Amino acid sequence: MSDNISVEDLEEPLTLSTDVYLSREYARAEGERLWAKVWQHVGRVEEIPDVGDFITYEIGEESILVVRSAPDTIKAYYNVCSHRGRQLVEPKPGAHSSSGKKRKLFVCNYHGWQYDLEGNCVHVLDRDDWKCAMTEARARLGEIRVDTWGGWIWINMDPDCQPLREYLEPMASHLDQFELDKMRYRWRRWVVFECNWKVAIEAFAESYHVKATHPQLNKYGDFYALSVAQGLHGNNHFHSKKEGENSSASKTVSRTGKGADARAMISQMQSEFWDTMQASTTPTMVAAAQRLVDELPEGTPPQEVHEHWMAAARRDYAEQGVVWPELDPDRVAAAGLAWQVFPNMTILQGNVFALCYRTRPYRGDPDRCIYEAFAIERFPQGEEPATEWIYTEADDAQGWGKVLSQDFSNMRAVQRGMKSRGFRGPLPNPVQERKVTNLHRNLARYMGTGAPRRIE
Numbered sequence: 001m002s003d004n005i006s007v008e009d010l011e012e013p014l015t016l017s018t019d020v021y022l023s024r025e026y027a028r029a030e031g032e033r034l035w036a037k038v039w040q041h042v043g044r045v046e047e048i049p050d051v052g053d054f055i056t057y058e059i060g061e062e063s064i065l066v067v068r069s070a071p072d073t074i075k076a077y078y079n080v081c082s083h084r085g086r087q088l089v090e091p092k093p094g095a096h097s098s099s100g101k102k103r104k105l106f107v108c109n110y111h112g113w114q115y116d117l118e119g120n121c122v123h124v125l126d127r128d129d130w131k132c133a134m135t136e137a138r139a140r141l142g143e144i145r146v147d148t149w150g151g152w153i154w155i156n157m158d159p160d161c162q163p164l165r166e167y168l169e170p171m172a173s174h175l176d177q178f179e180l181d182k183m184r185y186r187w188r189r190w191v192v193f194e195c196n197w198k199v200a201i202e203a204f205a206e207s208y209h210v211k212a213t214h215p216q217l218n219k220y221g222d223f224y225a226l227s228v229a230q231g232l233h234g235n236n237h238f239h240s241k242k243e244g245e246n247s248s249a250s251k252t253v254s255r256t257g258k259g260a261d262a263r264a265m266i267s268q269m270q271s272e273f274w275d276t277m278q279a280s281t282t283p284t285m286v287a288a289a290q291r292l293v294d295e296l297p298e299g300t301p302p303q304e305v306h307e308h309w310m311a312a313a314r315r316d317y318a319e320q321g322v323v324w325p326e327l328d329p330d331r332v333a334a335a336g337l338a339w340q341v342f343p344n345m346t347i348l349q350g351n352v353f354a355l356c357y358r359t360r361p362y363r364g365d366p367d368r369c370i371y372e373a374f375a376i377e378r379f380p381q382g383e384e385p386a387t388e389w390i391y392t393e394a395d396d397a398q399g400w401g402k403v404l405s406q407d408f409s410n411m412r413a414v415q416r417g418m419k420s421r422g423f424r425g426p427l428p429n430p431v432q433e434r435k436v437t438n439l440h441r442n443l444a445r446y447m448g449t450g451a452p453r454r455i456e
Ligand code: FES
Pocket: 081, 082, 083, 084, 085, 086, 108, 109, 110, 111, 112, 113
């Protein structure tokens, strides 16, 4: 099989090179070939609501400054002074990033050059010393492509990149229905973790691990899911190994199909999600689920229980002034369970919430990554909580919650295990882990090396 493997090839049993996870050289090349070429989200639009608000985004050795330069304009610049290369805005040591508000100017602390919000260099001490060589163009900040989708700000360092919307398809068209842009942070946590960024994101790219890693969730249903390559991205759907069951399995209720009493099961599952993740549901959804046993007679079929719960939650939200998007069940089913957004993001979408993960290299070190998880949610106007990035040690089970702690237990051990001379390369599941192989198929197109190979 050549390096240009096709989507169809992903259905074959494949193996991957461990170099893509372990090699310093490969990690260095990622800076040039991958991160400098892809669209990547740098934060939520809500983080910079007013003119002059800014955040920084650190990716490998690069730092990007993102600022609202006008009420309806966001700009992104390389976070470096044109004079002698001092970082213009320095994140505090150990901080996630830098953020704040500038009235009009960014001032470099070294020699005092000043830049306005448009990136123009508006003050150079003793400018005449350069004679005519110090042009506006040479002195201004290096500008980067920026756009928004889904309530996120996205940047791309490649001036010739394709438009964001095109890059995000077909994911964007599948997820538009959930109105992610109307959601706000519920919480956000991060940690510098001891594994490659791909090991970390792959821990969230499939449901194949649920049986062994999250045994407490299996009582709620079968997590067998078909993983599908979607261009650069990928998603997955509930699936059944039994012929003929898949039209219903792909609808949303199969996860709640287990157990004699669907009312109790949905209620218990929602409470458990909230208690162990504070995500993938909301307090309003949980409260509506807890009423099911009182509102419906015993023996109500699961599909009806599910519909009643959704209708009740919709009414509860409407009373709080939050109007749900109109969702068509077939389109919701087509969007599936979760998306892998190339290269480093996972979105588990819902009608009024989403749980998201992002991983990226920590400096150029293949053995470390920045891992972030955050929940976004629809809130009544004015009731959005104030949040910030909370550094949470990987072994802080209280902070991360039970489910993520279980996922973490694998990530470090995979990074260690793959270094064994006895390891013959990963064997991703050809049905349930195609989001993983598709990530590597696409990575290889950017990197020029490391495509999945047929198992010899
Ligand atoms: S390096 Fe910024 S003013 Fe000199």
